Amino acid sequence: MRNRDLPRTYRVKSFGCQMNVYDGERMAELLAAKGIAAAPEGEEADLVVLNTCHIREKAAEKVYSDIGRLVKAGKEAGRKPMIAVAGCVAQAEGEEIMARAPAVGMVVGPQAYHRLPEMIARAARGERATDTEMPADAKFAALPARGLGGRKSAPTTFLTVQEGCDKFCTYCVVPYTRGSEISRPYRDLLIEAEKLIEAGAREITLLGQNVNAWSGEDGKGRPVGLDSLIRALAELPGLHRVRYTTSHPNDVTDGLIAAHAEVDKLMPYLHLPVQSGSDRVLKAMNRSHSAESYLKLLDRFRAARPDIALSGDFIVGFPGETGTEFEETLQLVDAVGYAQAFSFNYSPRPGTPAATMDGQVPPDVMYERLQRLQAAINRDQLAFNAASVGKRCKVLVERKGKHPGQWLGKSPWLQSVFFEGEASIGDLVEVELAEAGPNSLAGRLVETALA
C-alpha cells in the first residue's frame, strides 16, 4: 500500500447484535475524539469501518461484497477509501480477509478496537495491520471516557456491562470471537450511565452475551450481581427505564427475580433464549438446562412479576433434530405464550463442534420447520398485543413516525406503539392502546409528558 493522508471523515457500519451497535458507537466516539468527523449522509467517507457479525451464515460473504461495493464507489469518485474490518468476522477470519481483500487496510477484533487510531496512523504510512487481541478488559480501560463529545444520546441506549461467553453451546461461535466472560467494574458502569443520562438517555439496556453472569463489587467492596447493578441504576435521577439482555437460564439468581418484583424502573420484559424444546437436542447443544427447568424458571419470574413479557431465541434444524423433537419445540412455544421470539435456521459455524456432527438437516426440512415455528410465534405475538387493546400504558417516545404528527415509542413490554399528538423525543407519555398487529400497536395519546 502507498502512503496516504490521514482520514478526515469516517463511517461506521454495524451489523448483527446490539453489542455491535454499542461497539460501533464507541468506535465513532473514539474516531471523533481523534478529530475525524462523521461523514455527512450520502457522502463517501475517507475511512469506513465494517463492524461485522459472524453469528450465522453468509456474514463473511456479505463483508466481501461490501468491500467490493466500497472499492467500486471509491473508483467512481476517483478515490480509495481506507477500509477497516471490525467485529466478529474480523476476529474469526482476519487472516483470510487480509489475503483475499487487498483493499482492506485494517482488521480489528471486537476486543481490540481501542487501538484503531494507531492502526489508522499505520495505514496512512502504507502498512496493513491486524489486531485480534483478547480479552476485553484492556479495551474498556483504554477507551476515552464516555463524554459523547457533546453529542446527544438517543432516549433509549445500550450499555455493555459484560462480554464474552464461557458456555460453549456447540453451535455457537461467540466464545471464540468474543472470548471468555468478563464483567466491567460497577463504578465504571455507574459513571458511564450518568454520562448517558446527561446526554439525554432515558432508558438504558444493559448488554452482555450472558448479561446475568455479570458480577462485581459495589461501592463498599461487597460482591454483587446484576440485580444490585440494576437497583443502583434505578436510583439515578433522570433515568426512567432499565432493561437487560441477553440472559442465560443457568445464571438466573433469586436476586434477579426479586428485582422484577421490587424495582419499578426495571421493565417487565425478559429475553431468555431456550433454543429448543427437546431435552435430547438441548443436551447435544450443551445447553445444560432442560425444557422443564426452563419452564419452571419462567414460572418464578411470572410469580414475581405477573405481567412480565417473555421473549426467547430458537434454532431449528440443529444436527440430528427429528420431526418429533421439533414438535417438542412447538409444544414449548405453546406452553410459554411468548410476547416476542426470534427463530433461526441452524447455520454450521466453522470451528464449532456442531458443524461436524452427523445428521445435518436438509435445507428444505429446516425451512419448513422454521415456517411452522414462526407462524406459532406470530400467533402468540399477535395474541399478546391484542390483549393490550383497551388498556393504557406508558410509552417512551423514540422517534417520529412516517405520517405527519405521528410518533413511535415503546411500551414497558417492548411493544412498538404508534400514536399521534403533542410529544417530543424522550418524553414518557400515556397512550390508550386501540389496535394491535403482530409487531406493533396503535393508540391514542391520553397524557403528555409524564416525566
Ligand code: 5AD
Ligand atoms: N445457527 C443458528 N442460530 C444461531 N444462534 C447462535 N448461533 C447460531 C447458529 N450457529 C442464535 C441463537 C442465539 C442467537 C443470538 O443466535 O438462537 O440465541
Ligand code: SF4
Ligand atoms: Fe453462544 Fe451459548 Fe454463549 Fe449464548 S450462551 S453466546 S448461544 S455459547
